[in-house]
Amino acid sequence: MPPRMSDAVTGPAWASPAGKPPLSSRMMRATWRGLPAKRYEVGWEPGLVVPAGDGSPLITDHYFPRAEGDFPTLLVRSPYGRGLPWSPQYGLLFAEQGFHVVLQSCRGTGGSGGVFDLWRNEAADGRATVAWLRRQPWFTGTLGTVGPSYLGYVQWALALDPPPELKAMVVQVGLHDPYALFHAEGALRLENVLAVGLGMTYQHQGMAPFLRATLRLQRRLREATTARPLRGAYAAALGGELPWLDDVMTHPDAEDPYWRGASTAKAAERLRVPTALITGWHDALADQTFEQYERLCRADCDTALLVGPWTHTSALQQGWPEVFAESLAWLRAHLHADTSGLRPTKVRVHTGGEDAWRDLPDWPPALTGTSWYPAPDGHLTRQASTDSAPLASFRYDPADPTPSLGGPLLSRTAGPRDNGTLEARDDVLTFTGPPLTEAVDVLGPVSARLTVSTDTGYADVFTRLCDVDEQGRSVNVCDGLGRIRATGHASSQVTVAMSATAHRFAAGHRIRWQISGGAHPRYARHPGTGDPRVDAITFTPVHITLHTDSTLILPSGPPLT
Template sequence: MGREAGLVVPAADGSPLITEHYFPRTRGDFPTLLVRSPYGRGLPWAPMYGLLFAEQGFHVVLQSCRGTGGSGGAFDLWRNEAADGLATVAWLRGRPWFDGTLGTVGPSYLGYVQWALAADPPPELKAMVVQVGLHDPYALFHADGVPRLENALAVGVGMTYQHQGLVPSVRAALRLRRRLRTATTALPLRGAYASALGTEPPWLADVLAHPDAEDPYWRGASSAGAAERLRVPTALITGWHDTLADQTFEQYGRLRRAGCPASLLVGPWTHTSALQQGWPEVFAESLAWLRAHLCADPSGLRPTPVRVHLGGANAWRDLADWPPARTTASWYPLPDGRLTRQTPTDSTPVTAFRYDPADPTPSLGGPLLSGTAGARDNSVLEARDDVLTFTGPPLTEPLDVLGPVAARLSVSTDTGHAHVFTRLCDVDAQGRSVNVCDGLSSLRTTGGTAAQVTVPMGTTAHRFAVGHRIRWQISGGAHPRFARNPGTGEPPLDATALTPTHITLHTDSTLCLPHGSRPALLPAPPPHDRPAHGR
């Protein structure tokens, strides 16, 4: 394997983009992979993408995005990536080793730059592999107008420090962990996080200051439209607790509707563990897809477009599509804390609780960017007075939930302002309650009248085993994952006072679960036997 370091590629505005070229030592023509990153060109990008893929027979062009890793110009969260990607492809056309066959690969923001390039794909682009990837920055930072606070601060640390090297990055992450509570409970919240980050990135202040998805600020940020007309074969990889999983499912749906060749792999991973514990599967899937579409070698492709890990069964399932054909079953809460399939006869209150923003309901696990993401025992959380739980009977046969989960809530409040956080949990025979998927929405009520709100709770493939119980958890927030609702009607970033809110849940609230037939399961195959589908 060879390496050319310190190459300079002119960006769309002429700024120098610092680039490295990894290549096989053997003679012959090889396709090229473009990997553009705002996180530097060292660990883990050099060994995981530069070295590893060059050893598999690819030229790898590893480049620092504008304003990062020594590249010139100023970094912008999304506005330069399409133009700079096309400028890099134009530069490639002049390289004697470039044979005109191009693929892209990479995770997270490295997925966003792929979608940006795909908005107007150059003719050389023949395959993409988007791993735990982003296409909509707004949805990364906000949920129904509520700041995804913990994610925003984690992104702030990553974008500011990772391209500076391992030591500055680790120090910044540790500082954020130490100061997270102070930074996220300050009044007002706006700007208070600067001490936790060691700086206040201008772009971070901007994204948090625009909570409305329709704000002109976000115009052009989402690259969702690229998937609606794409013809470049694209492999998508995510995990059930990946903070960008919903975006991956959106990408897959658009690609399939457009008739674009696409594959989907969903593992038992978080955003970060997909590239750690999940790396054998992720690498095998990526390599098989790239070989099939760049090297005309489909031998590693699996026979179906979708492979998902079925939680609760610890097994893999191959599917023809996602989500699979299914029926949706409704579950209803009762005042005594039971969860039932029996339809209620009225909309009287089920129960009420008091949400105090001065002691906000804490977040626990779920789809985060931090190391606290994933499945966790919710027992301590569910013991709080501000968390409602409704639990079904022990199951007499396995129940599979496959697809998007949602809650239709009927809620009234005394202040008129609230958030509702709702979570699906799996309770085992010993009473351990583990989160499966969840979601949050904001609502406003008037005059004590119940408001109707539908809360998307993410997508899952999970088997509730015999003897286990389904649990529906409802609260007024999950802090600091989401900024708390101050109860005053002020925006969460600008609130200077906090008012407790009494939240009442009514019986016509519904938990909607996509039930599937019990699947035939695949034993977890060895890493080399987990490639992607190519049809």
Template sequence: MTARHHHTAPKPAWTPPAGKPPRSSRMMRATWRKLPAKRYDVGWEPDLVVPAADGSPLRTDHYFPRAEGDFPTLLVRSPYGRGVPWSPMYGILFAEQGFHVVVQSCRGTGGSGGRFDLWRNEPADGQATVSWLRGQPWFNGTLGTIGASYLGYVQWALALDPPPELKAMVVQVGLHDPHAFFHAGGAFHLENALVMALGMTYQHQGMVPMTKAALRLQRNLRKVTNALPLRGAHAAALGEVPWLDGAMTHPDADDPHWIGASVGEAAERLTVPTCLIGGWHDVMADQNFEQYGRLRRAGCETSLLVGPWTHTSAFQQGWADVFSESLAWLRAHLCADPGGLRPSRVRVHVGGEDAWRDLDDWPQSPAATPWYPTPDGGLTRQAPTDAAPLASFRYDPADPTPSAGGRLLSRTAGPRDNGSLEARKDVLTFTGPPLTEPLDVLGPITALLRVSTDTGHADVFARLCDVDERGRSVNICDGLVRLRTAGQESSEAAVPMSATAHRFAAGHRIRLQISGGAHPRYARNPGTGEPSADAAGLAPVHITLHADSALLLPLTVDDAP
């Protein structure tokens, strides 16, 4: 951490401007229910210019309580513009509660100068903004940060060298590692990358350009995701997006392209109290759990809230919980008002039970209990006696296994009925017997699979499902890994399926689903050994699952055998 010494020069007097927040933001604010009563009327000082690290102008809006007094400041930096939803969600709501809120457009977006880049400028531009804050007459030297998704990334970027004024962070469904967002598991996360590019490119331009681009992407999604080669195909819907080309064509985390991209190391030495908020069906969930683990190992004060949310529903159905959690953390650490903090470090929503559970930590470190697939499509706790082939299927990239729900940025995210997916010939299912009593699964899920292929090139997608008494199969969590096997020899593949907190009710059954992909969520494996971005041809593959495969479930102590 760099030592800083600041001269305390007298600040000029500040007269609050008379402006009100934008009408669209006030209208959206009026629609929210179950939020704390406002404490102050809100003023608005729009379109301020903050010099970036290289002098580029960063367009900035300032929201403030219309009252006498000393108020802490929240910094929100966004590449998605400064209007709806950020203006009401952060600017108005938190200013109502007694905070100055600075909402800034990242360089190259929302009228700010310079060229946008996914990661190369955020640490320096964040520091430059804090330097500007020090000169503002209303800034009292107490700073917090808050924001969702990429608005979380910029917080970690600032925390690489946290300024002394930074006293609290609230990272909501935020990432710290762009490479992992695009390539975790070895396959390109195609649909999420396209939706991210849509938002990054068009949302800061306003509602009309964003809506037109979203409709254009929807119309062209099949054409774009089935293109050969995949490289550059997105231009038909999104135009040229240089950083997306770079992300797609550099799959290796060690490639120089990704130097400086991950800012996760900030959590390894951070002392700033940090609140993490995530969703079980959010694409950033694994990064949130990694952030929490790093903060805990560093001894940093932290809390974790995980709800039944997707990336977007956390700010729709879940907004009352997310806002209350965020506000309590900021009041405790910026205003010396800890009354709203919950006593537990971790709170998770348990699916199936539809209830919140307070925990001392995450994960609970239960023993992972193996469940083994059987030749007749069963799932049992009895270990197999050999590694004989269990079942096989043919994956054809010309007719790729489709995705159904899961951790997506789109509206199709989350739990879905998997019936039509599981009826396909290229999907295997292994299902346990009806449970005689409820079974709780809390923690990370892994499938240890022994797999062989006839070509050596395949993806393996594994999914945990809850099957009810009527036979309806709903996805809980999943994961995919890209394999290179030695011809037809079997090899073991560990498929991380993320984590969950879920109760399987009595009468329900546990199901392990196996397939060769989930398209267009993941770019299909062409089967030729070529990179997905550049493959010009497709080749089918036969995938065989062997009997010494296992689904590892972190059961609670009472449920473990």
């Protein structure tokens, strides 16, 4: 182990000109509770210039323990600036625990040169930064990476061809597939588009510009999400046109050459770098985390998974003590050879409904899929239908689209919500099971197989699992969107992945299946025609009929011990 703070009187000679970390970062650090005690005082070298392969300057801050001895290095590359909250959360906190931290602004952001591109430069710029590290006198040759969201994407980009120095990764609420961030089965994830456009454009400029831009987007959100056509309507809400945002909105096909090279999914298929994954049940990128966990396990890569009761943002706020502890333990184990903080199991998940943490040997648990079926009068039953007769219908009107409520989003409106007002609408179907005589645990991926007919042949189907308590309050657990592509009145079958969950339905509660024609503005509304969503001007209401052989599939069983 490196020496503790009390062991060192003076820092190394190279560190003497450096100053203290920014006052704003130290003030934010002082507000956090439940974090490990500081081990070292921290020094700070701001504004270092790291040359990219094409010569573009990548502006970088260096945080370090003020102590003699060798310390491993953490690389944190961000398009959101190097100030709050990244400076205290990553630069200051990890340096206090015995790491050099290199916090760098991605090209075209935070003062770095070049032009920002959503994914095309991250692998090369990451490799150039590692080459620069090799020339630093304090670099020991032991490197780790850590960070959330797009800061996870740059980790996967580096892992496509990992340098030999890379010994550990921690991907927090992370991204590896930009297409899946912006589209679901070809349906535009409109709220994600606007949130990413806001963050990428303004957050690296500082808190004040970002706050002003956030308030402007809130004021003009309805205008930006209900315009006909949708193409370009974001400009007033985001303060101008963003060519890369136009591109992601107007390429809904995953096989379009535009998306070639965007996904870094293959990095996990052959990775040997120990990698910890962290997400929340209501994180907009949770499915990407589960996909990477599966790939890492198939590759026999040392990995761990933590899933909390968090959204994309709350994981780094209310959940930060758990997220930081998990990250620190993993990095200490693989960069400091200190395994004392590692938990004994590969997987830890928070179980909703009972508000408890559960350690598991793997994910998902080996539970049998249990089928539930819609029945007349809004009932949900275990008894399968003997035919595929029409059961219930509703009218979806794009001019008055079914609103979105909670769920896995990038914004603060994400998470579990009371669905009562939503379920009272005429364009929302609900099917509810009887009160449970004993608790039921649902752990794993949830899905639905729907048989649906429409009068136009064009529609979306949004399907959601809810927990209804004894007072009748219906709270969303997980959900998903599917697209209907049928001809005329012919029925079609669609399978909808509804993400995964770990949730206990308590005795006396009821299981509810909610079905509608969309969730706007989480997803851009379906125009009811075959026109592209971003260009549609004419809207056509759609009558959607659900058939009796539709099925909700839950990986469930009696309560696990």
